[in-house]
Amino acid sequence: MKQIHYPRLEETLYSTVLENGLRVLVLPKPGFSRKIAYFVTDFGSIHTEFSLDGQLHRVPAGIAHYLEHKLFDMPRGDVTPEFAALGANPNAFTGYDMTAYYFSCTDHFSQCLQLLLEFVSTPYFTDESVEKERGIIAQEIMMCDDTSENRVFDNLARGAYQEHPVAVPILGTQESIAAITKEDLYLCHRAFYTPKNMLLCVVGDVDPHQVEDIAMRILPETAPMPAVKRTPREQSLDTPQKEVQEQMEISMPTFLLGLKIPPMAWGEEGIRQEFVTDLAVEALLGESSELYMQLYDSGLIDSSFGGSFESMDGAAMVLCGGDSQKPRQVRDAVLRRLQTLAQTGIREEDFRRMKKSALGRRIRDLSSFESTCYRLCACKLTGFDYLEFPRLFASVTKEDVQKCLQDMAQTPGHCLSIIYPKGDNP
Amino acid sequence: MIQTVSLAPGITLRCIRQSRFKHSCLSLQFVTALEESSAALNALLPTVLLRGCQKAPNIRAVTACLDENYGSSVSTLVRRVGDIQTTGLYCSFLEDRFAQEGDRVLEEAVSFLLELVLRPVTRDGVFLPEYVEGEKNNLIATIESEMNDKRSYAAAQLRRKMCQGDSFALSRLGTVQQVRAITPAGLHAKYRQLLSTAPVDVFYVGSAQPQEVARLLQPLAQGRGRVLPRPNQSPFLPKIPSQTVREPMDVTQGKLCMGFVTDIVTGSSLHPAMQILCALYGGASPISKLFVQVREKQSLCYDIGAGYYGTKGILMVSAGVETRNLDRTRREVLRQLELCQKGDITRQELDAAKESYFSSLRALPDSPGSLEGYFGTALLSGGEMDVQAYRESLERVTLEQVVQAAKSLKLHTTYCLEGEEE
Numbered sequence: 084m085k086q087i088h089y090p091r092l093e094e095t096l097y098s099t100v101l102e103n104g105l106r107v108l109v110l111p112k113p114g115f116s117r118k119i120a121y122f123v124t125d126f127g128s129i130h131t132e133f134s135l136d137g138q139l140h141r142v143p144a145g146i147a148h149y150l151e152h153k154l155f156d157m158p159r160g161d162v163t164p165e166f167a168a169l170g171a172n173p174n175a176f177t178g179y180d181m182t183a184y185y186f187s188c189t190d191h192f193s194q195c196l197q198l199l200l201e202f203v204s205t206p207y208f209t210d211e212s213v214e215k216e217r218g219i220i221a222q223e224i225m226m227c228d229d230t231s232e233n234r235v236f237d238n239l240a241r242g243a244y245q246e247h248p249v250a251v252p253i254l255g256t257q258e259s260i261a262a263i264t265k266e267d268l269y270l271c272h273r274a275f276y277t278p279k280n281m282l283l284c285v286v287g288d289v290d291p292h293q294v295e296d297i298a299m300r301i302l303p304e305t306a307p308m309p310a311v312k313r314t315p316r317e318q319s320l321d322t323p324q325k326e327v328q329e330q331m332e333i334s335m336p337t338f339l340l341g342l343k344i345p346p347m348a349w350g351e352e353g354i355r356q357e358f359v360t361d362l363a364v365e366a367l368l369g370e371s372s373e374l375y376m377q378l379y380d381s382g383l384i385d386s387s388f389g390g391s392f393e394s395m396d397g398a399a400m401v402l403c404g405g406d407s408q409k410p411r412q413v414r415d416a417v418l419r420r421l422q423t424l425a426q427t428g429i430r431e432e433d434f435r436r437m438k439k440s441a442l443g444r445r446i447r448d449l450s451s452f453e454s455t456c457y458r459l460c461a462c463k464l465t466g467f468d469y470l471e472f473p474r475l476f477a478s479v480t481k482e483d484v485q486k487c488l489q490d491m492a493q494t495p496g497h498c499l500s501i502i503y504p505k506g507d508n509p
Numbered sequence: 510m511i512q513t514v515s516l517a518p519g520i521t522l523r524c525i526r527q528s529r530f531k532h533s534c535l536s537l538q539f540v541t542a543l544e545e546s547s548a549a550l551n552a553l554l555p556t557v558l559l560r561g562c563q564k565a566p567n568i569r570a571v572t573a574c575l576d577e578n579y580g581s582s583v584s585t586l587v588r589r590v591g592d593i594q595t596t597g598l599y600c601s602f603l604e605d606r607f608a609q610e611g612d613r614v615l616e617e618a619v620s621f622l623l624e625l626v627l628r629p630v631t632r633d634g635v636f637l638p639e640y641v642e643g644e645k646n647n648l649i650a651t652i653e654s655e656m657n658d659k660r661s662y663a664a665a666q667l668r669r670k671m672c673q674g675d676s677f678a679l680s681r682l683g684t685v686q687q688v689r690a691i692t693p694a695g696l697h698a699k700y701r702q703l704l705s706t707a708p709v710d711v712f713y714v715g716s717a718q719p720q721e722v723a724r725l726l727q728p729l730a731q732g733r734g735r736v737l738p739r740p741n742q743s744p745f746l747p748k749i750p751s752q753t754v755r756e757p758m759d760v761t762q763g764k765l766c767m768g769f770v771t772d773i774v775t776g777s778s779l780h781p782a783m784q785i786l787c788a789l790y791g792g793a794s795p796i797s798k799l800f801v802q803v804r805e806k807q808s809l810c811y812d813i814g815a816g817y818y819g820t821k822g823i824l825m826v827s828a829g830v831e832t833r834n835l836d837r838t839r840r841e842v843l844r845q846l847e848l849c850q851k852g853d854i855t856r857q858e859l860d861a862a863k864e865s866y867f868s869s870l871r872a873l874p875d876s877p878g879s880l881e882g883y884f885g886t887a888l889l890s891g892g893e894m895d896v897q898a899y900r901e902s903l904e905r906v907t908l909e910q911v912v913q914a915a916k917s918l919k920l921h922t923t924y925c926l927e928g929e930e931e
């Protein structure tokens with residue numbers, strides 16, 4: 084196992100790659116009670132087209148999430164009570180390009196880890212159990228449909244993207260999940276749940292070599308190659324729609340504005356681009372920006388307003404949104420300000436202060452095991468060691484951020500997704 | 510574990526000294542009774558304080574100061590625990606040793622916090638009208654947005670219908686009408702009253718010495734008058750008969766909320782048993798009776814759980830269910846409780862419920878936020894401040910006691926949010 088010290092962060096990272104291709108990361112945290120383990124596959128909701136053993140496959144939308152639910156079934160029954168008996172909380176989530184299975188525990192760590200590795204690598208689906216899960220997932224889709232945060236994003240993605248599957252909700256739709264069979268699930272498991280396509284990350288007071296031993300013992304010695312993803316490319320940086328609207332039973336309009344930008348590069352270059360883009364968004368509309376204060380003081384936005392950034396295989400969007408009585412005015416102000424800032428540039432002292440704040444916040448975030456584990460996994464899947472972030476931050480210049488703002492100002496593609504209260508006259 | 514320092518009569522600093530973390534936290538809360546006449550004022554005050562202080566008179570300047578201090582954060586803290594409402598601020602900041610040589614993050618963070626609390630921006634002796642109006646609008650939007658989250662809307666409706674006359678029926682943030690009625694002068698008067706007479710709880714978790722933190726907080730001790738006593742907690746006593754309330758709404762999925770009353774409250778000998786019952790019956794653990802029966806076995810819902818409010822003696826079950834399955838789910842919820850009352854509980858269920866508590870207690874010291882959250886709340890509820898003793902009391906809980914706790918629960922109000930049928 085390789086061992087890298089990060090004295091400035093007071094962390095030591097252990098890493099290795101097993102014979103079967105599994106990447107393993109361990110970040111020991113002496114003195115803490117909790118341990119968490121993420122077992123992650125480089126497969127998410129957008130990967131519905133792929134070729135395996137020379138054959139092209141298309142699977143229904145929502146299958147990555149469906150598979151996530153179903154993997155908790157083993158031939159001997161649902162694995163969840165087994166975790167509970169060990170005092171552990173198992174859970175999972177499906178993202179656009181990654182699916183993670185994890186648990187947190189304070190005792191019986193090695194047993195929990197064995198169980199995690201075992202159940203995720205054991206596909207077991209029957210027609211009956213697949214049918215039963217359909218009912219539960221249908222309820223989950225309904226619950227999301229009633230949540231304005233989910234709807235405003237899904238509508239935006241649909242309005243902004245034509246070919247790329249980010250335009251389809253992660254959970255799929257009632258129609259698409261109706262088409263999922265156990266054969267589809269077995270296929271996807273074979274295609275993407277091979278150790279060569281996966282990553283194990285542990286954060287907590289553990290022995291890294293023990294983690295490696297357990298992984299070697301439970302998982303097969305050799306593993307097949309994963310499927311090759313054939314994600315449709317988005318042809319244009321323009322957006323098919325500039326506005327998408329819907330009405331729901333909410334008290335005040337809520338909105339999300341997306342600026343379509345070119346997808347991030349792979350590896351360190353891509354992560355560096357993410358840091359630069361974060362700072363550009365901060366400069367444009369962060370809480371210390373002139374724009375934020377103007378909009379807040381005039382009551383056009385409230386403390387729900389914020390900017391962020393969504394990035395995945397083949398797609399990237401700068402986002403900002405919140406609640407507002409006048410979403411279009413906010414959009415116009417943001418786009419105008421972007422043009423201005425692209426021309427005038429940012430001040431050296433603002434840049435320096437923003438960088439100091441961003442770095443301080445990232446160091447603080449290392450206190451959160453979940454956030455650290457997630458970032459370690461997401462970065463490792465793209466070939467970057469997350470704990471190198473201070474070095475990467477130090478390399479970002481004011482010119483980088485200015486160039487990013489200029490590129491954003493030139494992008495034709497933006498889309499405003501609004502949800503109005505029922506009975507409102509927009 | 511906790512070191513207590515009295516800063517002044519009615520102002521107490523409690524510290525947990527811990528060097529494991531990369532960040533520290535500090536909370537400052539004025540402790541007051543949750544009452545209709547003051548709930549909204551207390552909820553609004555911290556938002557107006559965050560709009561600016563004399564050193565940083567607007568939002569942009571406030572953020573710039575926090576950014577300059579390594580991305581520190583300050584947020585409003587308005588808690589409601591039983592009959593108590595607190596109002597104040599919570600800050601989180603990097604530990605000094607991760608900052609550049611010579612930068613003193615803690616000192617800067619506490620100094621800025623005191624600026625925000627003691628030297629807000631005023632004009633003619635009261636808060637700026639534009640800040641007060643702006644934050645009133647925001648608070649009204651927050652109160653109205655409770656409607657957006659159907660789950661919390663349904664829970665709030667249950668409390669309102671069930672607990673009329675008790676503080677539990679009140680919203681932590683007040684009502685829209687109450688917020689609308691607030692004036693800059695009225696808010697400033699409330700502010701002066703709290704500064705002068707309200708008990709203050711300050712909580713710090715981090716690597717600094719308690720004496721050092723106390724020294725930095727000294728300015729708080731000035732200008733104090735006669736301190737009011739801390740409010741008491743009193744259990745909920747129903748004032749209306751049992752009822753079922755149905756409300757139609759355009760939602761895809763219905764919501765069910767059921768409120769049960771018990772005479773077991775925080776401090777009762779059966780309080781630990783009631784907590785174990787709640788975990789076993791409808792807790793977060795995915796092997797609770799409600800989860801296994803209603804969700805997994807019958808696919809009736811995605812989301813179901815129970816919560817027990819020890820200060821009041823109320824247990825609440827909430828579920829997201831298709832409208833056509835509301836009555837069936839209600840019957841199943843009652844049936845599962847009956848099973849508990851009959852003692853139909855396995856050893857595994859009892860052990861798993863206890864284990865879920867032990868697990869959370871073991872994880873408690875893992876972050877400044879979880880420590881502040883636990884002890885900050887326990888101080889208000891009268892809960893156990895000695896974690897070891899608390900753990901032991903849970904360990905001693907027997908099956909018979911859990912059954913007794915189950916038997917003490919009486920259904921009072923059922924609330925259904927019903928979507929339109931297709």
